[in-house]
Amino acid sequence: MANLIYRLGGEQLSVALNRRLGLPSRRTLIRNGTFININATIGAIQQSDFITNIRNAILSASTTPAFSGHTVCIDEIALQEKADFDSKSQRVVGICHQHADAVNLTIRDAESAIRIAESLSGEECHLGKEATVIAITTWGNDSIHPVLAAASCKSETPAQIAAIIKDAIRSWSDSGAKHKLGPIWSVATDGDATRRRGFHDEFLKHKINELAEISQLSIPFGDVRLLPGLNCFVGDECVTLDFDPKHIFKRKFFYFTFIMHCL
Ligand SMILES: [Zn+2]
Incomplete structure (x- = not known):
């Protein structure tokens, strides 16, 4: 406040x-x-964006999360639609990551700035209207660490957004965070339809025959897997999908209200 x-x-x-x-x-x-500094993505999202931010904001932080399982969360925040100049990289920030490859964002002279303006007016690329934010939260405490912030025009396909999350999970391993802080257990999202479709394809694609294959927990899996309604579908490396319960309840309440209205 x-x-x-x-x-x-x-x-x-x-x-x-x-x-x-x-x-x-x-x-x-x-x-x-407590301030967390992360590098905002300029241009298309690269795996190096994740690795740099994981190392700077988590592995090098004064207070690192305890060894546990972690969840990758994704959401958007509203942005003022404007371009800006990043003097450190000499590049233009605020251009959507989906179409940033269509234009050279480096400013060398007046002509390069004019070329970017023409690409924007020709809709080859766009000003980000939202920022895609990906963060890591740890099971067992309330910490949350952003690892990506990228301007978005919200035009990605379900497969593209699923690929970005897979990049985040791969970066968690490649940066050494998995070895030092523990594995990624789940991916969390809200009710965004594109993400729900993409994540459904990616993180509900394997049915585990025996929950005992999830090796980190000492739970009597033989009984747990018999629970009616238990979702036994996972993604690679047994990563599970967590839809925001609020949106699940909202959708169920909507259908319930709709059915009652039709009766
Ligand atoms: Zn775009």
């Missing part, structure tokens, strides 16, 4: 509400705040 007040109202409002309501001062926020 104090951070939001500072961002929206500036230093003076922050000071006023610190004195009047006892909200944390700016100095307290800086001293005690």
Whole structure:
């Protein structure tokens, strides 16, 4: 709340509400705040984007998650549709990752900037209207670490979004995080129809005959697998699919209401 007040109202409002309501001062926020810096993706999503952010934001952090299972989460946040210039890479940020390969985002002179503007007006590429955000959360605690932020025009196919998540899981292994912090157990998403289709194809494709094949847990699988309604379908390496329960309940409630309305 104090951070939001500072961002929206500036230093003076922050000071006023610190004195009047006892909200944390700016100095307290800086001293005690935890900031996670990740590199935003410029252009198409690469596996190196994941590996760099996993190493910088998780493996090199002062407090790393405990050894456990982890979940890869994906969602979007709204973006202001605008392009900007990243002086570090000399490239334009804010272009959708789906079509960024259609244009050279490096600014060398006026002509290169004009070429990008022409590609935008010709709809060869687009300004990102949302940012695709992928994060890792750990079973057993509330920590969450973003590992990808990429501008999106929301035009990816189910197969493409499933491939991006597989890249995230592969990067978790290739960066050394799996060995140091534990494996990825599941992938979580909300009710987005494209993701649901893509993840359904990718993470519900193997039926495990015996849940004993999931080796990390000491549960009497012989009894568990007999539970009626238990989903025994998984993806590669036994990664399971977790749809957000809120959206499952919403959909079931909608169908229930629809059926009752038709009766
Ligand atoms: Zn696009």
